[in-house]
Amino acid sequence: MNTAQLLSELETMTDRARLKRMVALGRLPTQEREPILTELAAGSVYERRLALFACHGSRDARRALQAAQDSSQHVSGAAGQLVALLCTEEQFITLLQTLPAARHPKLLLQWKRAGRSSVPVDGWLQQLIREHRQTEVWPVLAYGSSRLVREVLPRALEEGGGSALGRLARRHSRLLGQELLRQAEASRERTPALTYRVNSVLGLLAERVGDLAVRLVHELGRTTPLGDLTLQPLALCAPQEVAELLLASQDPVRLSLTPRLTHLRPEQITALLTQRPALFPGIAQAYARLDSTRRQALAPALMRALMNAEGILPWTVVASLPF
Incomplete structure (x- = not known):
């Protein structure tokens, strides 16, 4: 088989079948595969990618290194995983020294992911x-x-x-x-x-x-007001600890503890509803989803926080009160 015949054969294949065919080609004896792969490696971007795919079968680190330095990102970008799998440590460092710094992060990530x-x-x-x-x-x-x-x-x-x-x-x-x-x-x-x-x-x-x-x-x-810190992610991971920080501080903050209502202690919620009710946006709806024991413990503080000047509570809260 020559290169033209191979390309004609690949033309009708799916991407997956084409890749499997190139891996199989890479497993052929050196004298059979190298003339074809050398010709492909000097061809179009598509052909150079085919030559690279054959490295999965041939385990040819030299050709993977060549592809990693290709002028087309479609070729060089696909070569990183093979470089990490096939190249020696010396070859890898030489490649890093050759390539611009912008290429380093991805190659190093692939090297580490390969367990190197x-x-x-x-x-x-x-x-x-x-x-x-x-x-x-x-x-x-x-x-x-x-x-x-x-x-x-x-x-x-x-x-x-x-x-x-x-x-x-x-x-x-x-x-x-x-x-x-x-x-x-x-x-x-x-x-x-x-x-x-x-x-x-x-x-x-x-x-x-x-x-x-x-x-x-x-x-x-x-030294830094809590309002200057991005506390929301921490509040989701450690709500009780963040609640204690907020209870001990007067700094204004912008975050929501409503998503972690079931993870806070009732006494923390009660204190925060008194001191910082704005930390619980949408609490009326969240309150309705709590179990009856927790709703009963929180009812007095919630009523004080949500009752308006006329003594009226949102219907959602009234309907959820456990008494």
Whole structure:
């Protein structure tokens, strides 16, 4: 079979069948597949993608590396997974050194998802730091080991702006939370840069390390009004802890505790309805869905909060009162 015959055969196939055919071609002996694949690799974008797909069968790291440097994103973008699976650590680092920084995050993510070692990545990142190329390091620092992240995190947060925060919060949640907490503990005045960092990742920290997120907000609250913090994600993950923070503070905030009404203690709800009724938008409808025991415990506070100047309650509440 020659290249023209192969392309004619593939023309009538579905995408899935075409991929399976190229994998099978890649498993042929080298002398049979290489003339065809070499010709495809020098052809159109479609043909170059076909040559890449054959690597699933041939396990040819050299051809995967070639595709990763292709001028077309349709080819290079599809090569990353194969690079992560097939290439040696040395080949991978050489590829990173060759490609522009904009390509690094996706390739590093695929490398990590393939279960590959952080050791070569750490070495490459440290080399970039020694060469004073920190602007390339901070956006991808999260793909380094915990040891490296712990070592350079304070500097990354200071110099990297927001470029490193999201990935760090996902991959090194506790390390990032601990460093932000350390900064909050050391702060003696309101620090907009620290507030920005905390707000950027508070939702992710609340999901992953809720206990640390609560401590962070509590500590930052010494110097920063709670209204400056994005508390809603934390309120959904740790409603009782956020309720205690709000009861101990006079700072105006904008958030809703109604979605977590069943997770709050009755005494917390009662106190908050008295002090901060605006925290429970739509509570009349939510109250109707509570069990009778909880409705009875909350009835006096709810009636005080929702009764208007004429002593009239919303019908939804009246209909749900347990007496």
